[in-house]
Amino acid sequence: MRTRQLELTGWGRTASSVATVVDASDDELDASTISELASPRGIIARGLGRAYGDPAQNAGGSVVRLTPGPIVLDPAGGTVTAGGGVGFDELLRHLVARGWFVPVTPGTRFVTVGGAIASDIHGKNHHTDGTFGSHVEAMTLLLADGTRRSITESSDPALWWATIGGMGLTGIIVDATFRLLPIETSRCMVETERMPNLDALLDRMESGDDRYRYSVAWVDLVASGQHLGRSVLTRGDHATVDEVAAEHPAAVDDPLVFHPPALAAVPRGIPNVLNKLSVRAFNEVWYRKTPLSHRGLESITGFFHPLDMVGQWNRLYGAPGFLQYQFVVPFEAVDTLRTIVRTVSASGQASFLAVLKRMGDANRGMLSFPTPGWTLTMDLPAGVARLGDLLERLDHLVLDAGGRHYLAKDATATPSMMRAEYPRLEEWLEIRRSVDPTGIWMSDQARRLDLY
Amino acid sequence: MNNAVKQPQTVLVLGGSSQIGQAIVDALVSPALRRVILAVRDPDALDVESIRFGSANVVAVGFDATETTAHEGFVADLAERFGDLDVVVQAFGQLGAAGLDDPIEAAELAQVNYVGAVSSGLAVARRLRAQGHGTLVVLSSVAGIRTRPSNFVYGSTKAGQDAFATGLGHALHGSGARVLTVRPGFVRSSMTTGLPEAPFSVDPTEVADAVATGLRRESSVVWVPGILQLVFGLLRYAPGFVWRKLDR
Numbered sequence: 065m066r067t068r069q070l071e072l073t074g075w076g077r078t079a080s081s082v083a084t085v086v087d088a089s090d091d092e093l094d095a096s097t098i099s100e101l102a103s104p105r106g107i108i109a110r111g112l113g114r115a116y117g118d119p120a121q122n123a124g125g126s127v128v129r130l131t132p133g134p135i136v137l138d139p140a141g142g143t144v145t146a147g148g149g150v151g152f153d154e155l156l157r158h159l160v161a162r163g164w165f166v167p168v169t170p171g172t173r174f175v176t177v178g179g180a181i182a183s184d185i186h187g188k189n190h191h192t193d194g195t196f197g198s199h200v201e202a203m204t205l206l207l208a209d210g211t212r213r214s215i216t217e218s219s220d221p222a223l224w225w226a227t228i229g230g231m232g233l234t235g236i237i238v239d240a241t242f243r244l245l246p247i248e249t250s251r252c253m254v255e256t257e258r259m260p261n262l263d264a265l266l267d268r269m270e271s272g273d274d275r276y277r278y279s280v281a282w283v284d285l286v287a288s289g290q291h292l293g294r295s296v297l298t299r300g301d302h303a304t305v306d307e308v309a310a311e312h313p314a315a316v317d318d319p320l321v322f323h324p325p326a327l328a329a330v331p332r333g334i335p336n337v338l339n340k341l342s343v344r345a346f347n348e349v350w351y352r353k354t355p356l357s358h359r360g361l362e363s364i365t366g367f368f369h370p371l372d373m374v375g376q377w378n379r380l381y382g383a384p385g386f387l388q389y390q391f392v393v394p395f396e397a398v399d400t401l402r403t404i405v406r407t408v409s410a411s412g413q414a415s416f417l418a419v420l421k422r423m424g425d426a427n428r429g430m431l432s433f434p435t436p437g438w439t440l441t442m443d444l445p446a447g448v449a450r451l452g453d454l455l456e457r458l459d460h461l462v463l464d465a466g467g468r469h470y471l472a473k474d475a476t477a478t479p480s481m482m483r484a485e486y487p488r489l490e491e492w493l494e495i496r497r498s499v500d501p502t503g504i505w506m507s508d509q510a511r512r513l514d515l516y
Numbered sequence: 517m518n519n520a521v522k523q524p525q526t527v528l529v530l531g532g533s534s535q536i537g538q539a540i541v542d543a544l545v546s547p548a549l550r551r552v553i554l555a556v557r558d559p560d561a562l563d564v565e566s567i568r569f570g571s572a573n574v575v576a577v578g579f580d581a582t583e584t585t586a587h588e589g590f591v592a593d594l595a596e597r598f599g600d601l602d603v604v605v606q607a608f609g610q611l612g613a614a615g616l617d618d619p620i621e622a623a624e625l626a627q628v629n630y631v632g633a634v635s636s637g638l639a640v641a642r643r644l645r646a647q648g649h650g651t652l653v654v655l656s657s658v659a660g661i662r663t664r665p666s667n668f669v670y671g672s673t674k675a676g677q678d679a680f681a682t683g684l685g686h687a688l689h690g691s692g693a694r695v696l697t698v699r700p701g702f703v704r705s706s707m708t709t710g711l712p713e714a715p716f717s718v719d720p721t722e723v724a725d726a727v728a729t730g731l732r733r734e735s736s737v738v739w740v741p742g743i744l745q746l747v748f749g750l751l752r753y754a755p756g757f758v759w760r761k762l763d764r
Binding site: 069071076078079080081082083104105117118122123124125384385387446447449451452455456459475476477478479508509511512 | 517518519520521522523525546547548550599600646647648649690691692729732733
């Protein structure tokens with residue numbers, strides 16, 4: 065067990081705080097260690113630090129990083145059991161070569177199994193496959209009293225659905241067993257289309273998404289006027305061997321090859337280069353380089369995790385960092401979505417990445433984010449004045465439409481927003497208090513949002 | 517906790533009836549701000565019902581800058597009652613009489629402006645260090661950068677407070693706790709009513725906006741107005757006869 069005082073932030077590099085960071089393996093965390101680390105300001109588990117705000121930091125307290133642990137594949141059952149600290153990078157390197165894929169992946173391989181469950185992450189296949197948590201069959205939870213409990217949905221339904229999406233506040237997820245997706249190749253067959261404006265995009269997604277496992281659109285939030293909401297829509301599925309043979313015969317010899325490229329890392333200390341001018345130029349090029357319509361093979365990295373090719377890309381926003389603002393509004397509230405796109409476009413904030421997706425059904429996770437509707441995700445540089453005012457306007461629009469914000473991205477929500485957006489919060493708090501009466505699991509986000 | 521755009525949830529003002537102190541809280545109002553604690557000598561005399569900071573809950577608590585033995589207990593008690601302190605503003609202070617040369621009065625002024633600042637500053641720092649985050653905002657003054665013959669006792673207390681604040685900021689580096697030292701010039705407030713205005717005079721709101729920006733940028737020192745950094749950079753080295761002449 066290694067212990068250090070470290071200043072931590074989320075991936076957005078905002079709102080830092082200092083904690084005692086403990087690197088520990090599962091068997092080092094017994095009852096006495098837990099009670100020692102918990103005094104006086106609690107413990108939170110941290111994976112690879114890809115949540116954007118403050119859920120995996122704990123000012124003045126302890127932050128536990130679980131060493132990865134084993135990966136055990138059960139090919140007959142189509143499941144894998146992995147330690148809570150295992151990253152999707154390691155997991156995919158193990159699984160893809162053997163013909164399996166994770167049931168849900170976010171936009172980066174650098175998340176852990178524990179973090180994926182605690183945030184109940186979603187991906188481009190939410191409309192067809194739901195969240196990651198919906199594919200978990202069993203997990204082992206390290207509880208506040210230092211004991212371990214193996215739980216399933218049927219053995220402990222309340223604790224199960226409080227833990228999936230529970231931001232690590234019910235216990236540390238020591239390991240989990242989840243179902244996998246069989247794949248024939250490591251390629252994806254992807255259809256890419258250019259959409260001239262927001263309305264064209266919304267129509268296209270509404271009418272065609274259900275034919276594709278994966279669907280997502282990149283939206284240019286800098287463009288305005290008649291180009292407002294111009295976008296690139298990509299939809300696809302894992303390619304079959306036949307599809308690869310037709311498109312790229314040489315690749316059939318090794319259909320499951322997976323060597324994710326890493327080009328370079330952004331160095332420390334560079335200033336914010338993602339200003340309005342550079343983002344406008346970038347968006348223009350990206351939009352123009354996309355053919356009107358195209359169908360072809362893409363690698364797993366190219367399709368799911370393109371930003372992973374640039375290490376530490378979060379440094380591009382300079383010292384002040386950035387926020388990732390993600391909300392979902394019901395399908396009926398499409399006008400609110402239009403208003404928000406217009407508001408951000410008019411505010412002159414440079415949003416480098418804005419991603420739009422149609423979400424499918426919600427699961428039973430009490431604090432799980434996805435609900436049926438449109439979800440928009442955008443990066444906003446944090447260092448600009450009056451950003452607070454813009455966020456306040458957006459928050460109101462989302463709330464009034466009956467929408468909600470995603471806790472894994474959240475960095476500015478308030479306790480009253482939390483209560484309004486998550487009607488099952490009280491139920492969740494009761495379960496949290498029953499398994500952690502003294503508030504041993506604690507994070508900066510939990511303090512900020514009264515999640516205790 | 518501060519959020520990602522550095523909006524605090526809880527603000528404590530030591531010297532809570534100070535116009536500048538309250539203007540700073542005004543500049544920090546946001547949907548995130550939940551509680552404002554105004555620490556004043558006589559909390560009963562302060563009409564908290566009439567004070568509005570957005571939708572924040574406002575409370576007044578008793579605090580005396582000269583009761584140094586009580587400071588640590590005072591801060592610990594607040595943390596116990598209200599949780600983490602995100603921003604603490606050290607806004608108390610007195611100007612003292614013009615041409616002050618009475619030893620007893622001078623000692624009393626030093627007791628408030630310097631000794632009280634050191635004691636309460638350390639008590640706050642201890643708490644911020646324990647909670648792993650938070651900023652102490654110290655209202656210093658350009659009067660402490662080069663002391664003027666007409667109010668050098670006041671200037672000397674501010675020089676001491678300023679040196680304490682910047683030193684404390686360095687000492688806290690890496691702990692998550694920070695210090696923002698604020699160096700305003702002449703501020704048009706109730707403390708300076710009737711005094712002749714100096715060049716580069718500002719209103720309390722300008723000080724407050726500079727503090728809000730400094731907090732957002734995590735600055736360690738802000739001058740108000742900013743030009744005073746340059747002006748005092750030069751004035752520090754002005755020959756004595758020039759400096760005395762400027763003070764008339």
